[in-house]
Amino acid sequence: MAELALDVLDLRCSYGAFEAVRGVSFQVASGELFALLGTNGAGKTTTIEVLEGLQSAAAGRVRVLGRDPRRDRRALRRHTGVMLQDGGLTGQLTVRESVQVWRGLTHRPRTTDEVLDLVGLSPRSGVAVEQLSGGERRRLELALAVLGRPQLLFLDEPTTGMDPASRRTTWDVIRRLRSDGTTVLLTTHYLDEAEALADRVAIMHAGRIATIGTPDDVVTVLPARISFLEPTGLRPPELPHATVAIDEGRVGYQSSDVQVDLAYLLDWARDHGVTLRGLTARSASLEDVLLDIAANHTAADKAHQ
Amino acid sequence: MTATQLESGIWRQLCALFGMELLLLRRNMAAAVLVVVLPLVVGVLILGVDQVAVGDERAGAERIARALGMIVAIFVHHHLVTVYASRRQELVLKRLRAGLPADATIIAGAASTVTVIYLAQTVLLGAYAVLVLRFPVPLNPVSILLAVLLAAGLMTTIAAVVSAVTRSSEAAMMTTFPTVAFFLATPGVLAPYGAFPDSFETVMWWFSPLGPFGEVVRIGWLGAENGAGLLDSLIHTLPGLAVMSAWLVLTALAVTRFFRWEPRHK
Numbered sequence: 001m002a003e004l005a006l007d008v009l010d011l012r013c014s015y016g017a018f019e020a021v022r023g024v025s026f027q028v029a030s031g032e033l034f035a036l037l038g039t040n041g042a043g044k045t046t047t048i049e050v051l052e053g054l055q056s057a058a059a060g061r062v063r064v065l066g067r068d069p070r071r072d073r074r075a076l077r078r079h080t081g082v083m084l085q086d087g088g089l090t091g092q093l094t095v096r097e098s099v100q101v102w103r104g105l106t107h108r109p110r111t112t113d114e115v116l117d118l119v120g121l122s123p124r125s126g127v128a129v130e131q132l133s134g135g136e137r138r139r140l141e142l143a144l145a146v147l148g149r150p151q152l153l154f155l156d157e158p159t160t161g162m163d164p165a166s167r168r169t170t171w172d173v174i175r176r177l178r179s180d181g182t183t184v185l186l187t188t189h190y191l192d193e194a195e196a197l198a199d200r201v202a203i204m205h206a207g208r209i210a211t212i213g214t215p216d217d218v219v220t221v222l223p224a225r226i227s228f229l230e231p232t233g234l235r236p237p238e239l240p241h242a243t244v245a246i247d248e249g250r251v252g253y254q255s256s257d258v259q260v261d262l263a264y265l266l267d268w269a270r271d272h273g274v275t276l277r278g279l280t281a282r283s284a285s286l287e288d289v290l291l292d293i294a295a296n297h298t299a300a301d302k303a304h305q
Numbered sequence: 306m307t308a309t310q311l312e313s314g315i316w317r318q319l320c321a322l323f324g325m326e327l328l329l330l331r332r333n334m335a336a337a338v339l340v341v342v343l344p345l346v347v348g349v350l351i352l353g354v355d356q357v358a359v360g361d362e363r364a365g366a367e368r369i370a371r372a373l374g375m376i377v378a379i380f381v382h383h384h385l386v387t388v389y390a391s392r393r394q395e396l397v398l399k400r401l402r403a404g405l406p407a408d409a410t411i412i413a414g415a416a417s418t419v420t421v422i423y424l425a426q427t428v429l430l431g432a433y434a435v436l437v438l439r440f441p442v443p444l445n446p447v448s449i450l451l452a453v454l455l456a457a458g459l460m461t462t463i464a465a466v467v468s469a470v471t472r473s474s475e476a477a478m479m480t481t482f483p484t485v486a487f488f489l490a491t492p493g494v495l496a497p498y499g500a501f502p503d504s505f506e507t508v509m510w511w512f513s514p515l516g517p518f519g520e521v522v523r524i525g526w527l528g529a530e531n532g533a534g535l536l537d538s539l540i541h542t543l544p545g546l547a548v549m550s551a552w553l554v555l556t557a558l559a560v561t562r563f564f565r566w567e568p569r570h571k
């Protein structure tokens with residue numbers, strides 16, 4: 001078994017004239033849960049589909065469990081499970097029938113009852129797929145993806161459109177699989193999902209990876225925010241590691257060393273006898289990272305400044 | 306069966322795909338009538354109710370050939386296009402392709418159910434001809450079976466290609482019109498051999514995938530004109546079977562080139 005479950009080097013992918021993926025590189029170790037995070041159109045689905053063997057790369061090198069996902073398809077497929085972004089189920093079959101058909105197409109499948117129980121669809125086993133709710137449908141697709149107890153799991157936006165209960169169930173299933181040693185590559189546009197599940201995250205924007213690391217790493221690259229309501233008649237101080245901006249009566253600092261700057265600020269407020277009303281100080285969240293990237297800079301560029 | 310015994314195998318995959326299409330056919334009454342019942346009705350209409358007269362066996366064999374040809378060219382072909390179009394639209398083809406089965410297995414599996422139904426219809430109509438209409442028992446069932454299988458295979462590959470331009474199963478009515486019309490214009494399918502000028506018949510024998518079909522079925526049923534017995538019949542059907550096989554290879558290559566596994570990007 002290869003040490004690296006996934007090895008992507010400078011992947012490029014185009015649809016006709018449109019370049020959807022423009023030089024993406026990352027590696028996923030065996031047993032890791034890796035998330036590709038980004039808005040729609042960032043290139044996440046194209047990337048995961050290249051790894052699934054559904055799309056071909058225009059350039060770059062891709063290795064899944066040490067092999068080429070298109071050429072070595074037959075050898076690889078017994079070890080992988082796939083959940084597409086959408087679709088893949090025939091509407092008129094029941095839940096149970098869908099699983100039974102798919103068992104015939106899976107290497108060493110779990111039993112029907114076992115897998116329906118795993119995703120919580122046992123009470124709905126006689127219902128036609130077209131009558132399931134969106135969340136139930138996604139859970140059935142998850143069941144089919146894990147039917148063969150795969151070593152490597154590809155999940156493309158697994159909880160999109162799910163109600164909160166289905167989301168929790170799905171997160172639990174994914175966590176359980178991961179603790180069994182399954183390697184998981186997940187794409188999502190939900191920040192809380194990446195924060196809750198992923199060992200490491202790559203943020204994609206416009207076909208490139210903007211930043212990569214653990215959720216904590218990724219977040220600390222961006223400055224923390226300190227903010228309070230503008231005090232009357234007094235100019236806010238310069239802080240040693242921060243830039244200041246005043247917007248509609250609120251003072252905001254972006255600080256690269258929040259602890260030092262906060263201490264400086266509190267000293268200043270005490271020396272001048274000022275009460276800092278509405279004071280907040282927080283690390284950047286993934287949402288900030290995403291918004292920041294979408295607003296043109298990459299977080300990596302910022303870290304280099 | 307324990308999990309360890311359920312290894313992935315092509316046969317198991319084909320059975321799973323066969324089962325899926327069979328289940329779907331049972332759920333869809335309109336399609337079931339179109340695929341199972343109507344072809345038998347058409348077959349009986351073409352064969353007629355009169356017992357075959359002595360000396361008129363050749364015309365009788367040609368009627369059977371035309372019945373089988375029409376069933377495959379209209380009903381089997383159209384149904385296959387709807388199957389491929391629907392599975393593509395539902396993204397089932399894409400999902401299958403992300404899994405274990407090979408591309409060829411997926412395409413063959415989707416066609417397996419209607420192919421088996423067509424084989425059953427062939428046997429039923431043959432039995433009707435022999436038992437009710439007093440046709441002679443077919444001399445060379447091997448050639449007939451091969452012709453029927455090749456015809457089903459050809460309808461599969463051609464339907465796969467046509468489905469690439471068929472957006473939905475409803476659209477199949479329109480997109481299959483040219484191909485069905487072409488097949489029906491082939492001598493020996495709708496109109497009997499001899500109804501067209503010789504030059505046209507020769508061209509169509511070579512250039513229509515169903516060109517030799519009628520002739521092979523007739524020779525398989527009654528034997529060769531200039532020979533007698535099973536071996537002669539086999540030998541005389543070889544050219545026709547070879548041409549159909551060549552068409553199967555060509556159309557299969559067209560499938561690898563033109564088949565779409567997912568709908569066009571919006």
